[in-house]
Amino acid sequence: MFSYFPDNYMWSSAVNLALMAGGQIGQIDRWLAPVRDTKADSEAWTRAWDSMAEEQERQAVQDLEKGYRLSASVRFLRASTYHLTGERQTPPGPAKMHSYTSALSAFEKSIALNSANVxxxxxxxxxxxxxxxxxxxxxxxxxxxxxxxxxxxxxxxxxxxxxxxxxxxxxxxxxxxxxxxxxxxxxxxxxxxxxxxxxxxxxxxxxxxxxxxxxxxxxxxxxxxxxxxxxxxxxxxxxxxxxxxxxxxxxxxxxxxxxxxxxxxxxxxxxxxxxxxxxxxxxxxxxxxxxxxxxxxxxxxxxxxxxxxxxxxxxxxxxxxxxxxxxxxxxxxxxxxxxxxxxxxxxxxxxxxxxxxxxxxxxxxxxxxxxxxxxx
Structure with missing residues (x-):
C-alpha cells in the first residue's frame, strides 16, 4: 500500500481511500505535507482536509462563473470526498459536524451540476x-x-x-x-x-x-x-x-x-x-x-x-x-x-x-x- 504516512497505517489508508474515490495526489500532498513528519494531531488532520476541500470549492465557483458546469461538478464532488476523509478520523463534536455538513453541501452542488440525472x-x-x-x-x-x-x-x-x-x-x-x-x-x-x-x-x-x-x-x-x-x-x-x-x-x-x-x-x-x-x-x-x-x-x-x-x-x-x-x-x-x-x-x-x-x-x-x- 502507498504509505504516505510511513508510521501511521490509519492515516495512510485514509489517503488511499481518498484516491480510490477520485482524490488527486498533488492536491492531497499540497495540504498534508505540513503534517506528514509531525506528531499525529487529529485537529491538524481535520483542518488540512477541510482546507483541501475548500480550495476545490473555491475553484468550482470560479469554474461556474466561466460557465464550466461539469468542471465545477467534479470539483464539488472531490471537495465532498476531502471533507469526508478528514471527518472519518475526527471524533464526534463540532469539528466533525462541520466537515460532514460541508461534505453534504458540496455533494448536493455536484449532483445538481452533473448530467447523470442522479x-x-x-x-x-x-x-x-x-x-x-x-x-x-x-x-x-x-x-x-x-x-x-x-x-x-x-x-x-x-x-x-x-x-x-x-x-x-x-x-x-x-x-x-x-x-x-x-x-x-x-x-x-x-x-x-x-x-x-x-x-x-x-x-x-x-x-x-x-x-x-x-x-x-x-x-x-x-x-x-x-x-x-x-x-x-x-x-x-x-x-x-x-x-x-x-x-x-x-x-x-x-x-x-x-x-x-x-x-x-x-x-x-x-x-x-x-x-x-x-x-x-x-x-x-x-x-x-x-x-x-x-x-x-x-x-x-x-x-x-x-x-x-x-x-x-x-x-x-x-x-x-x-x-x-x-x-x-x-x-x-x-x-x-x-x-x-x-x-x-x-x-x-x-x-x-x-x-x-x-x-x-x-x-x-x-x-x-x-x-x-x-x-x-
Whole structure:
C-alpha cells in the first residue's frame, strides 16, 4: 500500500481511500505535507482536509462563473470526498459536524451540476428515513439495480465517488444509500447499526418495487468492508435479493474487534472510539459485547443466491482465513472467492492499494448475474 504516512497505517489508508474515490495526489500532498513528519494531531488532520476541500470549492465557483458546469461538478464532488476523509478520523463534536455538513453541501452542488440525472431518494424503514442516491442505468426500459452498502465508517457520498457510472455502463442502476450505523442516520439522528440487516434491506427492496424504472425481479446487493457482513447477512434472509457481493469479507466481526482491542492494534483504518459510536453504546466494553452479534456463523448456509467475495491477501483488517471460512460456509451453488495478491495489487483491505481491478470485476460479475451482459 502507498504509505504516505510511513508510521501511521490509519492515516495512510485514509489517503488511499481518498484516491480510490477520485482524490488527486498533488492536491492531497499540497495540504498534508505540513503534517506528514509531525506528531499525529487529529485537529491538524481535520483542518488540512477541510482546507483541501475548500480550495476545490473555491475553484468550482470560479469554474461556474466561466460557465464550466461539469468542471465545477467534479470539483464539488472531490471537495465532498476531502471533507469526508478528514471527518472519518475526527471524533464526534463540532469539528466533525462541520466537515460532514460541508461534505453534504458540496455533494448536493455536484449532483445538481452533473448530467447523470442522479436522484436523491428517501426510504421509509423501521429506523426512520434511509437517504440515498439513485444512479440511473440510462435505459428506457426497466433495469436491474444494485444496492451499494457502506462499511463501518464511510457514507453514500464516498460510495458514489467510488462507483460513479460503472454500473450504468452495464445497463444497471445503482442505489448508494446510508443505512443504520452509517452516514446521515448515524451522524444526524444517532441511529446505531444493527446485526439483523435484513430489516433495513427489506424496506429498501419494498421501496424499489414501487419504482417504475426498476426491474425489481433483478436486485443485487453489494457491501464494502463491514458491508461484507451487511450484504450476505441480508441476502441470507431476503430472497428478493438475486445476487450478492462482499467487497471485503467478514466472518465474525465481534471476534475481529476483540482481537484489535486486546492487542492495541495499530493496523486499523479507524480510531477505536468509532466502535461505541457506531454500536450506540457508552463504553468500549459494551460495544465489544454488542459487536458479537455481528457474526455470519450459522447464517451463511442460508445464503443461496450467487455470491462473490473479493479479498486481499495482505488485508490487515480482516484475515484471509476469515474470507475462506465465509466462502466455505456459504450455501450458494454459484460462489466465488477472488483473492488479490500483493504481486498483482489490490491485496489490502477492500483493494484500496489498487482498487480498479476489483471494481471492474464486481460490476462485470453483476452484469452477468443480472442479465445485462453476456459471456463471449
Amino acid at each position: 436522484e436523491r431518494v428517501e426510504v421509509n424503514s423501521p429506523d426512520g428515513i434511509l437517504p440515498g442516491y439513485l444512479i440511473p442505468s440510462g435505459r428506457d426500459s426497466p433495469s436491474p439495480v444494485v444496492v451499494f452498502y457502506n462499511g463501518f465508517d464511510v457514507t453514500k457520498e464516498i460510495l458514489y465517488a467510488i462507483i460513479g457510472d460503472e454500473f450504468a455502463k452495464r445497463n444497471i442502476a445503482c442505489l448508494v444509500i446510508d443505512t443504520p450505523g452509517t452516514g446521515e442516520p448515524l451522524r444526524l439522528r444517532n441511529v446505531p447499526s444493527r446485526p439483523d440487516y435484513e430489516v433495513p434491506t427489506s424496506a429498501i427492496v419494498d421501496y424499489l418495487e414501487t419504482r417504475p424504472g426498476i426491474d425489481s425481479s433483478r436486485i443485487g446487493l453489494l457491501g464494502i468492508s463491514l458491508g461484507g457482513y451487511y450484504s450476505p447477512r441480508s441476502a441470507a434472509f431476503e430472497p428478493r435479493i438475486k445476487a450478492c457481493v462482499a467487497w471485503g469479507a467478514m466472518w465474525d466481526y465481534g471476534a475481529t474487534w476483540q482481537k484489535r482491542w486486546d492487542t492495541s492494534s495499530k493496523m486499523t483504518s479507524v480510531p477505536f472510539w468509532q466502535l461505541p459510536w457506531v454500536m450506540g453504546t457508552k463504553t468500549m466494553e459494551e460495544a465489544l459485547t454488542r459487536a458479537k452479534a455481528f457474526s455470519l456463523v450459522g447464517i451463511l448456509q442460508h445464503l443461496k443466491q450467487p455470491l462473490l467475495i473479493i479479498h486481499g491477501e495482505h488485508d490487515s483488517a480482516v484475515s484471509v482465513e476469515d474470507a475462506k471460512t465465509a466462502y466455505d460456509n456459504a450455501g450458494s451453488l454459484d460462489k466465488q472467492l477472488r483473492l488479490f495478491s500483493v504481486e498483482e495489487g489490490g491485496s489490502e483491505h477492500v483493494g484500496v492499494d489498487d482498487p480498479d481491478p476489483g471494481r471492474q470485476l464486481i460490476v462485470d460479475w453483476f452484469g452477468l448475474r443480472l442479465g445485462t451482459t453476456k459471456t463471449i
